[in-house]
Amino acid sequence: MVKIIIQPVISSWRCVIKTATSESTLRLLRRLLFLLLLVPIVIFAGTGPFLSRASGPGTAVLLNIMGPIGPAVSDYVQRGIKKAEEEHAALIILQMDTPGGFDHSMRDIIKNILASPVPVVSYVAPGGSRAASAGTYILYASHVAAMAPTTNLGAATPVQVGRLPGKPEKEPDAPEKEAGQEEKKEKPVPADTLERKMVNDAVAYIKALANRHGRNAQWAEQAVREAVSLTAEEALAINVIDLVAAGHADLLLQLDGREVIMETGRLTLAAKGLVIEPFEPDWRTKILTVITDPNVAYILMLLGIYGLIYEIANPGFILPGIVGTICLLLALYTFQILPINYAGLALIVLGISFLIAETFVPSFGALGVGGVLAFVVGSIILMDEEGMRISLFLIGSTALVSAGFFLWVMSRLYTMRKKKVVTGAEEMIGITGEAMEDFTEQGRVWVHGESWQARSTAPVIKGQKIQVTAKDGLLLKVKILQEDAS
Structure with missing residues (x-):
């Protein structure tokens, strides 16, 4: 095919070259011919990978959310959607088993789902899993909402982060009016105004998601205000989810030919024969x-x-x-x-x-x-x-x-505290020694292997046993031991 395209071009340029008289013109024409020959080569080389990819089976990128939804999960989902877009995947399967999580992480995930050029199928699986709280919002935001048998969703009431204890959960009853008291036109401000604002905001958010994909908005409001929950079969019966599938093979079979609403318009899914490619979290x-x-x-x-x-x-x-x-x-x-x-x-x-x-x-x-x-x-x-x-x-x-x-x-x-003092002035108190000379008030004594000046209130005879009672600088105050005095 390349030869068919290039051959007429070469023939026409040969005619032009023959009519050219100047050497500079010939050089310019050769360069133009070289560039012209490169164009089809680059075009066919660039389309080669796409042609080979189109000839093979399509892929469905599998993302797993296991446990609470936080910043790590939000980052993981964002990169998974980007990978699916780069690889031109047919769809994304977002498999969930979560008790809920943080509002800001949930909203980041939902924004990425709504803006995704690849259809996102939220799938609560395997059996025994749940999509509670934030998981319910993500399920409503997805292009297709699916659940496995024996799974549940709901309980989507928002909880205030970092609140102090003692905050009343319900508005206290208004006191009875006294006789003759005029009725005020203005209603009293409720004690839980912040909580009401959070709930109302969450209700509006999940109802908008429900209306976008034609799902049950009335039950969505109940899930937020009353924290109600549903099994997979109950959710399917009242149009909360789109299908119940017992495994990935059954899921792909039911998805094939289904029409979903994307940012660019309606899209019919071709899920038959797709190869599921798991996307593992990185470091x-x-x-x-x-x-x-x-x-x-x-x-x-x-x-x-x-x-x-x-x-x-x-x-x-x-x-x-x-x-x-x-x-x-x-x-x-x-x-x-x-x-x-x-x-x-x-x-x-x-x-x-x-x-x-x-x-x-x-x-x-x-x-x-x-x-x-x-x-x-x-x-x-x-x-x-x-x-x-x-x-x-x-x-x-x-x-x-x-x-x-x-x-x-x-x-x-x-x-x-109970141990005997072994350093300082207090160490000397209670230690016994011996008089080195006779003295009436002050003389020398032998204590702790050293000669000390000592003062006594009673006369001391050389060789008598004495005991230190106090220490004043380098002067010891001593007394004669009782047994030695007798």
């Missing part, structure tokens, strides 16, 4: 997943605090300070995206402060006991959202270690 996603785990974040916080305390107490070691600073910064980064309770964080810091203060302030254990209690309570309420709770075993272990450290310090301090 960045794995690191983000690890440090955003609540248990890991909790350990990082404790390592950071104890590392800095050790460095401050023992300046010059450097390593504990470096490790502590890195761990504390990682913990702070994690806490800004995790649903932490600030009262719990304050109790943990207060408890550790009490434990440190116990080593300096003689409180007879009051600060230590209070510190351990504050530490345990703060750890329990630090993260209290489903899928984001700290392990009670981890809390108990760290509390026992902290309490053990506190008891060890207390026992050391008690032993040191």
Whole structure:
């Protein structure tokens, strides 16, 4: 085919070259001919990979969301969609089993799904999985919503991140009006205005997603306001999802020929014979997943605090300070995206402060006991959202270690207080010696292997046993031992 295209061009250019008279014109014509010959070669070389790709079976990129939805999952989904676009995949299967997650991560995922040029099929699988809370929103945002048998979705009520305890969940009943009291036209501002705003915003968001793909918007509102849930079969019956599939093969079979709504218009899926290509998380996603785990974040916080305390107490070691600073910064980064309770964080810091203060302030254990209690309570309420709770075993272990450290310090301090003084002026008090000469008020005595000036209120005879009662500079105050005086 290339020869058919090039041959007439070469013949026509030969005629032109014969009529050219100048050498410079011939040189220019040769260059133009060379460039003209390169054009079809480049065109056919560039289309070669596409032709070979089109001749083979299409692919479906498989993304797996297992566990809570956070920044790591959002980054993973974004890169998976980009990979599917670059490889010209026929569709993306977003397989989910999640208890929910963070609002901002969920919205990032939904934005990427809506803007994806490749159809995204959200698939709650395998059996026993769920798409709760944020997973329900993602299911509604997808071009096709599918579930495996014995799975469920729903409970999409948003939860405020970082709220303080004691906040009423329901608006308190209005007090009864007294007789003669005029009725006010303005309604009282509810105590949970912020929560109402969050719920209303979430309702509008999920209803917009439902209307985009023609799904049940009424139930979507109930899932947000009343936290209701559905099984896969129930969801299919009321048009919450598009299909129920028992495995990937069944899913592709049901997807074939289905029409979906894309940004550019309607598209008919050709899913028959697609090869499923899993997209595995890379090292960045794995690191983000690890440090955003609540248990890991909790350990990082404790390592950071104890590392800095050790460095401050023992300046010059450097390593504990470096490790502590890195761990504390990682913990702070994690806490800004995790649903932490600030009262719990304050109790943990207060408890550790009490434990440190116990080593300096003689409180007879009051600060230590209070510190351990504050530490345990703060750890329990630090993260209290489903899928984001700290392990009670981890809390108990760290509390026992902290309490053990506190008891060890207390026992050391008690032993040191009871131990006899072996240095300083107090060391000499109670030590016995011998008079080196006769003296009435002041003379020399032999104490602790040394000769000392001593003062006594009673006459002392050479060789008598004496005992030191006090020390004033280099002068000892002594008394005659009772048995020696008799």
